[in-house]
Structures are given as C-alpha cells and as structure tokens.
Amino acid sequence: MTHLESEIKNLKSEMLEMFALVKSQLEKSKQSLIRLDKDLAREVLVHEKRVNGFELKVDRDCENIIALFNPLAIDLRFVLACLKINSNLERIGDIAEGICQFVLNIKLEPEKSLLENTRMMEMFDTSIMVLDDTMQAFETEDTRLARSVFKKDEILDEINLNANQAVADFIRENPERINQSLYLLSSIRKLERVGDQCKNIAEEIIFYIEAKVLKHKSREQKQA
Amino acid sequence: MNKKLEARNVNVYYDQTHVIKGVNLGIDMNSVTAFIGPSGCGKSTFLRLYNRMNDLIEGFRKDGQILIDGKEIYENGMRVEDLRKKVGMVFQKPNPFPKSIYENVIYGLRIRGINNKKMLDETVERSLRQAALWDEVKDNLKKSALALSGGQQQRLCIARAIATEPSVLLMDEPASALDPISTSKVEDLIYELKSQFTIIIVTHNMQQAGRVSDHTAFFYLGELVEYDETKKIFTNPADTRTQDYITGRFG
Numbered sequence: 001m002t003h004l005e006s007e008i009k010n011l012k013s014e015m016l017e018m019f020a021l022v023k024s025q026l027e028k029s030k031q032s033l034i035r036l037d038k039d040l041a042r043e044v045l046v047h048e049k050r051v052n053g054f055e056l057k058v059d060r061d062c063e064n065i066i067a068l069f070n071p072l073a074i075d076l077r078f079v080l081a082c083l084k085i086n087s088n089l090e091r092i093g094d095i096a097e098g099i100c101q102f103v104l105n106i107k108l109e110p111e112k113s114l115l116e117n118t119r120m121m122e123m124f125d126t127s128i129m130v131l132d133d134t135m136q137a138f139e140t141e142d143t144r145l146a147r148s149v150f151k152k153d154e155i156l157d158e159i160n161l162n163a164n165q166a167v168a169d170f171i172r173e174n175p176e177r178i179n180q181s182l183y184l185l186s187s188i189r190k191l192e193r194v195g196d197q198c199k200n201i202a203e204e205i206i207f208y209i210e211a212k213v214l215k216h217k218s219r220e221q222k223q224a
Numbered sequence: 225m226n227k228k229l230e231a232r233n234v235n236v237y238y239d240q241t242h243v244i245k246g247v248n249l250g251i252d253m254n255s256v257t258a259f260i261g262p263s264g265c266g267k268s269t270f271l272r273l274y275n276r277m278n279d280l281i282e283g284f285r286k287d288g289q290i291l292i293d294g295k296e297i298y299e300n301g302m303r304v305e306d307l308r309k310k311v312g313m314v315f316q317k318p319n320p321f322p323k324s325i326y327e328n329v330i331y332g333l334r335i336r337g338i339n340n341k342k343m344l345d346e347t348v349e350r351s352l353r354q355a356a357l358w359d360e361v362k363d364n365l366k367k368s369a370l371a372l373s374g375g376q377q378q379r380l381c382i383a384r385a386i387a388t389e390p391s392v393l394l395m396d397e398p399a400s401a402l403d404p405i406s407t408s409k410v411e412d413l414i415y416e417l418k419s420q421f422t423i424i425i426v427t428h429n430m431q432q433a434g435r436v437s438d439h440t441a442f443f444y445l446g447e448l449v450e451y452d453e454t455k456k457i458f459t460n461p462a463d464t465r466t467q468d469y470i471t472g473r474f475g
Contacts, residue, residue, distance in 0.1 A: 002472050002473065004471070004472055005473075070430070070431055071471070072430060072434075072458050072459075072470045072471055073458065073459060073460060073461055073467045073470055073471055074467060074471065075471050076458075076459065077459070077460075211459070211460035
C-alpha cells in the first residue's frame with residue numbers, strides 16, 4: 001500500500017466514524033423526543049461538540065492530503081467528496097442538536113395523537129434509514145444504494161408536506177398545546193432537511209466513484 | 225482540422241526490441257502536449273522522432289509516418305538540418321556552449337552563415353526576452369554562459385532553441401534539474417511561448433504536466449494508452465492503467 005493509499009484509508013475510517021456518531025445523535029434525539037428524556041437530550045448536546053471536533057479533524061486531514069500528496073483522479077475526487085460529505089454530516093448533527101433543544105424547552109410529553117397524525121415516528125425512522133443507507137453506500141462504494149436515497153427522500157418530503165394540516169387541526173382542537181405543536185412541526189421540518197443532506201452526500205458518493213456530477217440534475221436524471 | 229504534428233501507425237524498434245507500438249497521435253498547432261509515463265515507456269523515444277534525433281542510434285528502425293504541417297519528415301528529400309530549424313529542442317540538463325551568452329543565442333544563425341550584426345542583435349534581444357532572461361543578462365551579454373545559474377542556463381538554452389524561429393519546440397524534462405523558482409519560471413515561459421510555438425514536453429512531474437499542458441498523452445510499454453485533454457486525464461482518466469499511474473499505484 002502506498003503512503004497516499006494509507007492516508008485515504010485512514011480518511012475513510014474517520015468518515016465512517018463521523019457517520020456513526022451523527023447517526024447515533026439522530027437516534028438519541030428521536031428517543032429523547034418520544035420519551036421527553038431531558039437527560040438524553042443533554043447528552044446529545046454534549047456530544048454535538050464531538051461532532052464539531054470531528055468535522056474540523058476531517059477538514060484538516062483533507063487539507064493535508066491535498067497539500068502533501070497532490071492526489072489525482074479518483075483519489076482527488078474522494079478527498080473533495082469527503083470535504084463536502086463532512087460538512088453535510090455536521091449539519092445533520094446540528095439537526096439532532098436542534099431537536100434536543102426543543103426537548104429541553106417543552107414541558108409536556110408530546111401528545112400521542114399528534115405524533116401519530118404528523119407521522120413523526122415514520123419521519124424519524126425514515127430519515128435514520130436514509131442516513132444509514134447513505135453510510136452503507138459510502139462504505140461499500142455502492143452507487144446503486146446511493147441512487148436509492150433520491151427515491152426514499154420523497155417519503156420525507158411527502159410527510160413534511162402533510163404535517164402542516166395535521167398540526168393545524170391539532171392546534172384548533174388543543175389551543176393550549178400550541179407551543180408544543182409548533183416545536184414538533186419545526187422538528188419535522190428539520191428531519192426533512194436530513195433527507196436533503198443525505199441526497200447531497202449520495203451525489204458526492206456517485207461523483208467520487210463514477211466521476212458523474214448529479215448536482216442540480218432532475219430527479220429522473222439522478223436515478224438513471 | 226489539420227494537425228500540426230501527426231503520427232500515423234508509428235512503430236519503433238531498437239534491434240529486436242519493439243519500443244513504440246502502433247502509435248497514432250495528432251497534435252494541434254500552438255498547444256502544449258505533455259508526454260507522461262514510467263521510465264522506459266517510450267515517451268522520450270517518441271519525442272525524438274519529431275526531430276529525427278533517434279536516426280543515429282544503432283539498431284534504430286521505424287515504420288509508419290511522422291508528419292509536420294502535413295509533410296512526412298522521414299522521406300528521402302527531407303534534410304535533417306532543415307527539419308531542425310523548424311523543430312527546436314531543449315534537454316533535461318542545461319547544455320550551453322562554452323561561449324558567451326550572446327554567441328550561444330545566435331549559434332544556430334551563425335552556422336547558417338548569418339553575420340548581419342543588426343539582425344543578430346535583434347535576434348538576441350527578442351529570443352532572450354521570449355525566454356524571460358533579457359532583464360537578467362542584458363548588461364552582461366559577453367559573459368560566459370557557463371557562469372549563469374542552472375535555471376538561467378536552461379532559459380538560455382530555450383532562447384537558443386527559439387532564436388532560429390522554429391514552429392515546434394520539444395522539451396525533454398526541461399525543469400527536472402532545476403530548483404522550484406527556476407522551474408516555475410520555465411513553466412511560465414512554456415505558457416507564454418504557446419502562442420507562437422507548438423510545444424511537446426516530456427515530464428515525470430504530474431503536477432507540472434497538469435499545470436503547463438493542454439493535452440496529455442500517457443505512454444506505457446511503448447503503447448499510447450490514453451490521449452486526452454489534460455483536465456480529463458488528471459481528474460477522470462478513461463483507462464485504469466492511466467489512473468493507476470497518475471495516482472502512484474504503479475510506475
């Protein structure tokens with residue numbers, strides 16, 4: 001193995017650790033919201049600092065590889081993709097943190113009917129699944145799996161779209177729970193952004209493996 | 225569009241060794257083409273075909289055609305002296321003659337019998353300016369070329385090569401013996417000279433090939449594996465052998 005290959009391998013391991021950390025943050029934010037577990041929410045906030053630290057480390061490692069090894073072709077694409085994926089993952093970490101901030105702010109456990117009608121759990125599960133698929137696609141260099149992310153993101157878009165009506169209906173019937181309802185709607189919006197970040201990551205995976213640029217292409221072109 | 229330089233199904237042998245294998249390559253006028261590949265891949269042999277520098281090597285044999293401006297340069301009527309007026313060459317190690325800076329530049333003109341002082345003076349200034357050396361040596365033209373630094377000597381050799389106004393410039397690792405500042409000057413020079421010359425550069429430095437050339441040709445075991453725009457070769461080469469070479473996985 002050349003020195004550059006070993007640096008690239010290390011970078012990939014770091015990226016997988018970052019993926020796993022962010023995924024765990026998202027899973028914990030789900031648990032903390034359902035159970036109104038404020039301790040778990042605080043844990044996510046503390047671990048967010050680790051996510052930020054990881055982001056800086058990956059950025060620095062990418063910069064060093066470019067400066068010291070002048071990577072080319074697939075190696076260069078990999079390092080460039082890692083820089084962007086890193087930033088997308090950090091934003092997903094921010095989303096998990098944001099949801100936990102809500103958990104710390106609300107006083108009552110979320111109403112079951114509101115969770116059901118907004119399909120909050122499905123939203124959480126789907127976004128975690130999409131993130132997991134993206135991680136698998138990155139680890140195994142599977143561009144088919146990466147492409148499947150574009151389709152799955154549509155589920156998140158659809159839940160997000162219908163959540164407005166569900167929350168409006170709930171507020172009409174439970175005006176005293178307006179704050180909690182708005183926090184929940186805001187969390188759904190945030191989870192919808194997880195799908196967008198995963199789509200960006202999937203585009204970067206395809207870029208580095210196939211050298212195809214999918215950014216700003218239509219959904220059909222991306223899935224082709 | 226007609227190509228400035230064209231190789232058609234070229235094979236080269238040194239005795240029984242087949243060193244260039246069926247290469248076809250067209251090079252545009254006023255462009256820079258980099259030849260890359262591991263040592264012994266045939267890139268320098270191929271470069272030297274364009275000014276017939278291989279002719280005197282024992283056992284050298286070639287078939288196929290090499291055309292410059294549409295004319296076969298290996299046909300009987302072609303005089304090597306005339307060819308080399310058209311095709312200048314710069315080598316890896318600076319090789320100035322043990323003469324003054326002035327005499328080095330006009331060497332090609334002198335051996336053609338040109339002695340008109342005004343013309344020679346003009347050629348010296350023009351060539352040294354083109355080689356980005358004029359400002360450094362204009363007050364010392366009678367000084368020995370051997371007293372110059374390595375980087376200056378190499379730029380003097382470039383000035384000497386372009387003094388006879390060739391249209392093609394061959395460069396065989398022209399910066400490999402130079403320090404980073406001189407290398408950067410030679411690279412800037414290549415960029416400047418492109419508007420007047422068709423340049424081919426052999427280099428082992430991938431970043432240099434990326435910086436100076438418009439097109440890159442990758443040679444491996446005597447074959448032209450891939451020829452494309454430099455940007456394409458260094459970001460997304462079509463052949464896995466090219467990718468393996470430029471990413472340092474072999475070679």
